[in-house]
Amino acid sequence: MIAAVEPDATARESVVVRVPASSANLGPGFDVLGMALDICADFGSGAAPAGALQLDEFHPASVAFVAAGGDGPLWMDGSIPMARGLGFSGAARVGGAALAVVQGAADPEAALRDGDEKILQISTELEGHGDNVAASLFGGITASVNGTTLLLRVGxxxxxxxxxxxxxxxxxxxxxxxxxxxxxxxxxxxxxxxxxxxxxxxxxxxxxxxxxxxxxxxxxxxxxxxxxxxxxxxxxxxxxxxxxxxxxxxxxxxxxxxxxxxxxxxxxxxxxxxxxxxxxxxxxxxxxxxxx
Known part of the structure; x- marks a missing residue:
């Protein structure tokens, strides 16, 4: 007989992940360079709080959430404009994948740090290119090179x-x-x-x-x-x-x-x-x- 596994009593019931927008290419760096920008969107699981948007299963955040092993409904609250070249879909995919990685973790911050490669891989596969995704995940100015993310030193x-x-x-x-x-x-x-x-x-x-x-x-x-x-x-x-x-x-x-x-x-x-x-x-x- 297999004993039921009790949930981690120290795990947070609800975690909110904040993801910045991004600008990609930066001119010559087509599909390579990305810059994180301080317009952000918050993503959480469960019922949407007041003012937030409940996401359907087809939203890029929901798709990434499921792909990364998450379960349950998601919501989003933020001001990243859609279809304006500011990395909305990349940020959404990062937010969904990140939520799945930290879901049920006793230490979400540590889970996020330890799971960054998984988040990057899943989000990039869904997005089709890593420039926006890497910038939104790591912040600053990034270069996506042959599957590896390089972080530029910003003075x-x-x-x-x-x-x-x-x-x-x-x-x-x-x-x-x-x-x-x-x-x-x-x-x-x-x-x-x-x-x-x-x-x-x-x-x-x-x-x-x-x-x-x-x-x-x-x-x-x-x-x-x-x-x-x-x-x-x-x-x-x-x-x-x-x-x-x-x-x-x-x-x-x-x-x-x-x-x-x-x-x-x-x-x-x-x-x-x-x-x-x-x-x-x-x-x-x-x-x-x-x-x-």
Missing amino acids: PIVAAASVVVWVPDVTTSTDSSRAGLPPTVDRADAVYNLGSIVQFVVAIEHDDPGLLINATSDRLHQSHRLPHVAGAPEALEAGLGAGAWCGWLSGSGPTIAFLCESSISSNVVHSMPDSGHCKTLKIDMLGTRIVG
């Missing part, structure tokens, strides 16, 4: 900088945007992007904003995507003209993001077209964490 100057995002009043489908990219890449364009991505990484690692100028230039995807977002080329040019260190199409768009000194962030905001709204953010250095 005090860049950490104190503002990330201004211009969010147009339209949505973008990542799948449709990817389908519009050319199937092959010119060698000169590939070499150009290799140079840009190295320049970006060196600029971040050395905490040198001067090196960020032109470091987010890209020839693989932005030139194909930008013309399909009304106002995006003008917004990118205007933000750089207003003094931002660098700017890029966030993910597949439509959002345009800028990294700039906080003292001139309002100049960047005021330079943006009226066909969208702006948020002034920071790089989220914490990544996914337990908040309840």
Whole structure:
């Protein structure tokens, strides 16, 4: 006879996981670079509290929750916009997988730390690429390289900088945007992007904003995507003209993001077209964490 296993009396009945949004590609780092942003969403299991959204089984967080071994209904409460190039689906998958990993744990923080590779693997498989997922999970600026996540060292100057995002009043489908990219890449364009991505990484690692100028230039995807977002080329040019260190199409768009000194962030905001709204953010250095 098999004895019934009593639940861990020390386990928390309810755990809330907070996951930051992210900006992917950062110009030349197509499917590689990601930056966590301090717009967050909270995910929990059970009945949704007041103001939160009860998720159905098809929501990306629910799918990841089940894939990671979780059981039961989920809810979400947050302000990450959908289909705007700010990593909503990646954050949701991380949130669902993380909840499954910590479900029933006596020490959810330790379970989250110990389970980060499982969360990363499941979320990346479901998402199809690891740039948004890695940034939302680990925070800061990340590079997804051949199945491994590298964490860039973010110094005090860049950490104190503002990330201004211009969010147009339209949505973008990542799948449709990817389908519009050319199937092959010119060698000169590939070499150009290799140079840009190295320049970006060196600029971040050395905490040198001067090196960020032109470091987010890209020839693989932005030139194909930008013309399909009304106002995006003008917004990118205007933000750089207003003094931002660098700017890029966030993910597949439509959002345009800028990294700039906080003292001139309002100049960047005021330079943006009226066909969208702006948020002034920071790089989220914490990544996914337990908040309840």
